[in-house]
Amino acid sequence: MSEQRFFPELETNRLKLRNVNDADTEFIFKLFSNEKICEFLYDEEIFTKKEDAIEFIKWNENPEEKGYNRWIIEKKDSNEKIGTCGFHLWDRTNNIAELGYDLWYEFWGYGYMKEALIAAIESGFSNMKLNRINAYVALENKKSSNTLESLGFKNEGIYRDKHLFRGKYYDHFSYSLLKKDWN
Numbered sequence: 001m002s003e004q005r006f007f008p009e010l011e012t013n014r015l016k017l018r019n020v021n022d023a024d025t026e027f028i029f030k031l032f033s034n035e036k037i038c039e040f041l042y043d044e045e046i047f048t049k050k051e052d053a054i055e056f057i058k059w060n061e062n063p064e065e066k067g068y069n070r071w072i073i074e075k076k077d078s079n080e081k082i083g084t085c086g087f088h089l090w091d092r093t094n095n096i097a098e099l100g101y102d103l104w105y106e107f108w109g110y111g112y113m114k115e116a117l118i119a120a121i122e123s124g125f126s127n128m129k130l131n132r133i134n135a136y137v138a139l140e141n142k143k144s145s146n147t148l149e150s151l152g153f154k155n156e157g158i159y160r161d162k163h164l165f166r167g168k169y170y171d172h173f174s175y176s177l178l179k180k181d182w183n
Helices: 022-032 050-060 112-126 142-150
Strands: 014-018 071-075 080-090 096-103 133-138 154-165 167-179
Touching: 014 112, 022 050, 022 080, 071 133, 080 112, 096 112, 112 133, 112 142, 133 142, 142 167
Parallel strands: 096 133
Antiparallel strands: 014 071, 071 080, 080 096, 133 167, 154 167
16 A cells, blocks of 8 residues: 555646656746746745755655645646646644645636646645645735635635735735635
8 A cells, every 4th residue: 555645746637736856947947037927926036046946946845754845737738837836834733734826927817727726725635634725815916816716715804914025014815715615
């Protein structure tokens, strides 16, 4: 019998999700050095050098040991890398984790992120035994709010001054999805 994996590779109709590795350095750099992608990411400075991407990958390696991950989202038909998603801040006592995600802008509006997040959420509830998934969205990030709401996340209000970024505090919407509300 194989051991329980918290962050297995996942597959959807159009996508594969696999944990980030060294071969993803170029893509991670491209993603997180892009102003359009990072517009609402107030928890991290925009990447300016390849080392930033290498650090990101190192941080997310060995997810089974560390208890957090980042999946690379790839299109099945072309193996093209289009984004990332994953869980962090896993509270194993209360079965809560935070979901994060980002998608290369050329793929916005095609349902890819929703498709990837459905797989990630299913995995979180079944493999991590989560009861609650949190997500935080910058107030101006309407696309992200719409995606979460379409998945059944509830907007619980505003988390005031969540991130200090470049000398300014930013409020975020606090979203949650409970296992009992997921169908």
